[in-house]
Amino acid sequence: MDVDEIDASIRSGKAVCPYCGVGCVITAKVRNNKIIKIGADKDQAPNFGMLCPKGAYLKEVFDESGRLKYPLIRRHRGMAPTRVSWEEAIDFAAVRLLEIQKEHGRDSVGFYGSGQLDTEASYLFTKLFKGYLQTNNMDTNSRLCMSSAVAAYTQSFGSDAPPTCYDDIQHAEVILIIGANMAENHPVLFQMIRKRRVKGGNVRVVVVDPRSNPTAEFADVHIRLAPGSDVAFLQLLSKRLLGIGRMDAPFIRRRTEDFSSYAAHLKALDEEVLLKTCDIHPARVDEMVEYLSTPCRLLSFYCQGTNQSTQGVEKCLALQNLHLQLGEIGKKGAGPFSLTGQPNAMGGREVGYLSHQLPGHRLVANDAHRAYLEGAWGIRPGSISTEPGLTAVPMFQAAEEGEIRAMWIAATNPAVTMPDVKVAREGLRRAELVIVQDCYFPTETAEFADVLLPVAQWGEKEGTMTNSERLVVWSEKFLDPPGEAMPDWWIASQIAGEMGFDGFDFASHEDVWNEFRRLTAGTSCDMAGMTDERLRQAPMQWPCPHPRHPGTPRRYLRGRFATESGRAKFMPCAHKPPDEAADAQYPMTLTTGRVAQHWHTGTRTMKVPQLVSQEPEPFIEIHPDDAARHRVKEGEWIFLIGRRGRTYARARYTSRIRRGLLFMPMHWGESFHPETNVNRVTNPALDPVSHQPELKCCAVRIEREEKRASLTPV
Numbered sequence: 005m006d007v008d009e010i011d012a013s014i015r016s017g018k019a020v021c022p023y024c025g026v027g028c029v030i031t032a033k034v035r036n037n038k039i040i041k042i043g044a045d046k047d048q049a050p051n052f053g054m055l056c057p058k059g060a061y062l063k064e065v066f067d068e069s070g071r072l073k074y075p076l077i078r079r080h081r082g083m084a085p086t087r088v089s090w091e092e093a094i095d096f097a098a099v100r101l102l103e104i105q106k107e108h109g110r111d112s113v114g115f116y117g118s119g120q121l122d123t124e125a126s127y128l129f130t131k132l133f134k135g136y137l138q139t140n141n142m143d144t145n146s147r148l149c150m151s152s153a154v155a156a157y158t159q160s161f162g163s164d165a166p167p168t169c170y171d172d173i174q175h176a177e178v179i180l181i182i183g184a185n186m187a188e189n190h191p192v193l194f195q196m197i198r199k200r201r202v203k204g205g206n207v208r209v210v211v212v213d214p215r216s217n218p219t220a221e222f223a224d225v226h227i228r229l230a231p232g233s234d235v236a237f238l239q240l241l242s243k244r245l246l247g248i249g250r251m252d253a254p255f256i257r258r259r260t261e262d263f264s265s266y267a268a269h270l271k272a273l274d275e276e277v278l279l280k281t282c283d284i285h286p287a288r289v290d291e292m293v294e295y296l297s298t299p300c301r302l303l304s305f306y307c308q309g310t311n312q313s314t315q316g317v318e319k320c321l322a323l324q325n326l327h328l329q330l331g332e333i334g335k336k337g338a339g340p341f342s343l344t345g346q347p348n349a350m351g352g353r354e355v356g357y358l359s360h361q362l363p364g365h366r367l368v369a370n371d372a373h374r375a376y377l378e379g380a381w382g383i384r385p386g387s388i389s390t391e392p393g394l395t396a397v398p399m400f401q402a403a404e405e406g407e408i409r410a411m412w413i414a415a416t417n418p419a420v421t422m423p424d425v426k427v428a429r430e431g432l433r434r435a436e437l438v439i440v441q442d443c444y445f446p447t448e449t450a451e452f453a454d455v456l457l458p459v460a461q462w463g464e465k466e467g468t469m470t471n472s473e474r475l476v477v478w479s480e481k482f483l484d485p486p487g488e489a490m491p492d493w494w495i496a497s498q499i500a501g502e503m504g505f506d507g508f509d510f511a512s513h514e515d516v517w518n519e520f521r522r523l524t525a526g527t528s529c530d531m532a533g534m535t536d537e538r539l540r541q542a543p544m545q546w547p548c549p550h551p552r553h554p555g556t557p558r559r560y561l562r563g564r565f566a567t568e569s570g571r572a573k574f575m576p577c578a579h580k581p582p583d584e585a586a587d588a589q590y591p592m593t594l595t596t597g598r599v600a601q602h603w604h605t606g607t608r609t610m611k612v613p614q615l616v617s618q619e620p621e622p623f624i625e626i627h628p629d630d631a632a633r634h635r636v637k638e639g640e641w642i643f644l645i646g647r648r649g650r651t652y653a654r655a656r657y658t659s660r661i662r663r664g665l666l667f668m669p670m671h672w673g674e675s676f677h678p679e680t681n682v683n684r685v686t687n688p689a690l691d692p693v694s695h696q697p698e699l700k701c702c703a704v705r706i707e708r709e710e711k712r713a714s715l716t717p718v
């Protein structure tokens with residue numbers, strides 16, 4: 005007998021996990037506004053009873069001492085913020101934003117949001133900034149995560165988002181995981197792959213990653229390529245397959261365009277050069293070629309390892325080219341599947357929260373798209389700016405240069421996460437107005453805030469989120485937020501209303517959802533049929549154009565793509581090395597990433613003793629041969645010195661990493677120690693198309709002479 009069957013004071017609810025893009029639905033039992041049990045329903049998509057430790061320990065993050073509970077205003081920098089009423093905070097934020105725009109122009113303000121925001125909040129921020137404040141200086145941490153995948157999907161298939169779904173794992177014959185440590189970063193999805201293999205059947209798993217990790221250890225083949233050589237590897241594989249005639253000629257003829265120039269480009273490449281670029285044993289490529297040499301269902305997963313690169317878009321395109329060549333798309337068990345890092349990164353893309361986007365996968369650069377939204381929102385024609393706004397890294401650079409005067413930051417911690425983080429921190433210091441809305445306090449970003457707005461967190465609000473497989477899930481409210489915390493959408497609507505803008509008079513988040521879903525009608529992410537009543541019954545995958553439509557687990561099944569011609573495009577690619585090469589002064593390459601126990605900057609997971617005890621402090625993985633060369637002892641605290649700064653962590657020997665390569669996770673910001681943030685050394689160089697920074701690769705040297713006690717706080 006379950007506990008709530010004998011105790012009427014217990015209530016229950018379910019909501020999307022606030023961590024990764026797998027989007028597990030977590031159930032909770034609550035008594036006296038306290039969670040007493042966390043679980044997962046075995047019949048509930050997408051996780052069917054599974055949770056990883058981050059989700060399973062979610063109960064631990066509700067300690068009120070770490071919460072932002074009341075609106076605060078800091079009257080003078082350097083002083084402690086003081087409690088104010090919601091009315092005062094809303095009035096202050098609204099008046100100051102409008103004053104700064106009036107004095108310095110509409111592009112003097114910027115918004116920086118997050119894939120942690122629900123769809124309703126993301127939509128209202130987009131409407132407010134792009135429609136009413138008339139600036140496209142609105143971007144989010146999704147720019148740092150998967151904007152390269154967005155650009156590549158759009159270029160090849162005419163529409164953002166994967167064609168695939170989680171059920172494809174059950175039908176794939178070869179699973180290629182490239183640049184994604186799924187076992188640690190998308191654990192429940194990886195558990196589905198494990199289960200598929202345990203059940204037996206014909207499935208091979210190939211992992212392509214410069215570093216060994218729990219994902220690679222599970223693979224049939226691990227291809228430990230040189231950092232940044234993904235395009236060369238994928239071209240080598242495609243060329244070898246083309247050389248033995250492995251292509252789906254009928255599919256290519258009927259469903260694609262530009263194959264001949266793609267094939268000619270591949271043929272002209274030198275295999276030896278490609279192999280040397282990847283720095284891998286030829287036998288590894290032979291194995292992969294053998295796996296794919298006969299028709300088989302190919303499912304590819306990829307994430308920040310491909311995306312966070314100055315070649316991010318080309319890497320994604322090279323992978324999509326391989327799928328098109330083999331015809332492995334638009335059918336069960338096949339397709340290129342980019343993973344989202346955050347619970348609603350997909351939903352944010354749907355509402356257009358990146359600086360070049362508008363709601364419904366529309367674009368600010370498209371005249372018809374702008375005109376449609378101006379009409380729908382009832383605003384003057386020409387209100388929406390025609391140029392994409394500043395993306396994440398340039399927005400903080402503009403703040404540092406004094407061009408952006410006001411920053412509104414929601415549900416993210418850029419004072420830790422931006423590459424070359426001192427620029428972002430200086431930008432926040434220099435800005436005249438910094439508004440931070442978050443559920444936690446203190447955070448590194450909150451240190452710079454003039455206005456702090458308390459937000460309801462997981463379980464304390466209703467709202468929708470879309471996971472990696474385009475599954476839209478409705479989350480319930482089953483806890484009362486502490487103090488005066490409110491949902492993000494409510495805060496956006498109140499400040500917009502205070503500014504005097506019509507169009508933000510929403511009584512509930514259902515009202516916001518209904519306005520947004522109607523705007524998607526006829527678009528590639530059509531959710532017009534997803535009424536709030538239907539979503540309360542069960543999650544659904546878009547496109548879902550009318551209220552009787554069952555949703556769409558797989559796209560392009562009829563071979564018609566979202567391009568103007570209806571055909572997918574082969575996109576020629578060229579390998580280029582990472583922006584920053586190791587040299588005599590900086591002889592090691594540093595790559596960054598995450599560990600299973602923590603999430604982003606640790607504002608949640610560092611509150612969970614069970615997770616912190618497993619990974620309590622920052623570390624640097626180093627090959628024992630490199631450690632010997634640099635006389636680094638196991639467990640010793642060492643500095644990494646880069647071209648932009650230095651960082652600091654404990655050395656961890658492992659032969660899982662290539663010689664010459666170091667790995668340091670991203671979770672320990674300035675709250676832990678003034679110098680343990682890895683982004684003090686990372687490279688802000690951008691992919692020229694997606695503007696995603698190259699967080700995965702920079703050059704450093706090791707120094708071990710200085711003692712921890714001599715560190716100077718920032």
Ligand code: SF4
Pocket residue numbers: 021022023024025026027028051054055056057058059060189190191192193
């Ligand atoms: S796999 Fe991701 S979504 Fe699922 S419980 Fe873990 S962190 Fe949450």
